[in-house]
Amino acid sequence: MIAAPMDASVSNSFDASLTFQIEGVSVRGRLVRLGRELEHILKPHAYPQPVAEILAETLCLSATLASALKYDGLFSLQTQSDGPVSLMVADVTSQGAMRGYARFDGPRVEALSDIASAPVVRLLGAGHMAFTVDQGSHTERYQGITDLDGANISDCAHHYLRNSEQLESAIWLAADVGTEPDFAHARAGALMVQRMPPAPGADPADEDDDWRRAVALLSSLTRAELLDPALSSEDLLFRLYHEDGVRVFESRPLFHRCRCSREKVASTIKSFPAEEILDAQGRAEVVCEFCKKTYHFEEAELEQIKGADNCANSA
Ligand SMILES: [Zn+2]
Numbered sequence: 001m002i003a004a005p006m007d008a009s010v011s012n013s014f015d016a017s018l019t020f021q022i023e024g025v026s027v028r029g030r031l032v033r034l035g036r037e038l039e040h041i042l043k044p045h046a047y048p049q050p051v052a053e054i055l056a057e058t059l060c061l062s063a064t065l066a067s068a069l070k071y072d073g074l075f076s077l078q079t080q081s082d083g084p085v086s087l088m089v090a091d092v093t094s095q096g097a098m099r100g101y102a103r104f105d106g107p108r109v110e111a112l113s114d115i116a117s118a119p120v121v122r123l124l125g126a127g128h129m130a131f132t133v134d135q136g137s138h139t140e141r142y143q144g145i146t147d148l149d150g151a152n153i154s155d156c157a158h159h160y161l162r163n164s165e166q167l168e169s170a171i172w173l174a175a176d177v178g179t180e181p182d183f184a185h186a187r188a189g190a191l192m193v194q195r196m197p198p199a200p201g202a203d204p205a206d207e208d209d210d211w212r213r214a215v216a217l218l219s220s221l222t223r224a225e226l227l228d229p230a231l232s233s234e235d236l237l238f239r240l241y242h243e244d245g246v247r248v249f250e251s252r253p254l255f256h257r258c259r260c261s262r263e264k265v266a267s268t269i270k271s272f273p274a275e276e277i278l279d280a281q282g283r284a285e286v287v288c289e290f291c292k293k294t295y296h297f298e299e300a301e302l303e304q305i306k307g308a309d310n311c312a313n314s315a
Pocket of ligand 1: 258260288291292293
């Protein structure tokens, strides 16, 4: 229970997901805020500002939905669509390691106007958003999919949550990547509330009122508050839900870490014919789409990788 606003650990409020419960009502929530780690994800890419912002919101959505799931492995959110931003991937492991990127057509993005009013419509266009949970090769993959239906990423998330068998939920997302080079001071946030099963003996009418109030208060949160680095997450929740009281549970760190490796890249490129990947000097260069790390392979090394694989297959 938070008795009064706190002023400590303000900087610790970002790059974390926080679980909370509104006191006395069957409503639970998640607050995700990204700062420095978001900067690390965006920095290697020359994203136009609106592309960086829609990707930042998508990363927050991914982290928020993942934080509400019990899983051990990888949660991945992917959009595919026919607009200037044709693909976005945002994934997060159960340990909190995040990565993501957007594939975009620069001139098409530049030609757009009035993006802020309907970023999904303008930037993504028509397509879908898919959610995957991968818990290793011996378990079933869970996949949910929804059309990109709405003006912004919050709308699309609502559309998905309404049509899936999830708990009744409301979510609010915002991002501000700023105008500084390399996305220094980029920030994004998400607040989600979920209606839990009613307490035994609870009056359904009261439960409905509680839920409507929780959603109304969520809607009263401003973008400035959600993204304010000087406002701790505890203070933010206290400001919104102080009438009922709010109980804050664990805060889990979120951090940028790409999972690419030389071995993984080698295993991907070995299936391609040599003439497709080797340049005139007999070298192959592969760039990770997430973190932009470059991997170089010599022809002899590639042959060795393929040779080792053939031996393994015939054994
Ligand atoms: Zn990488």
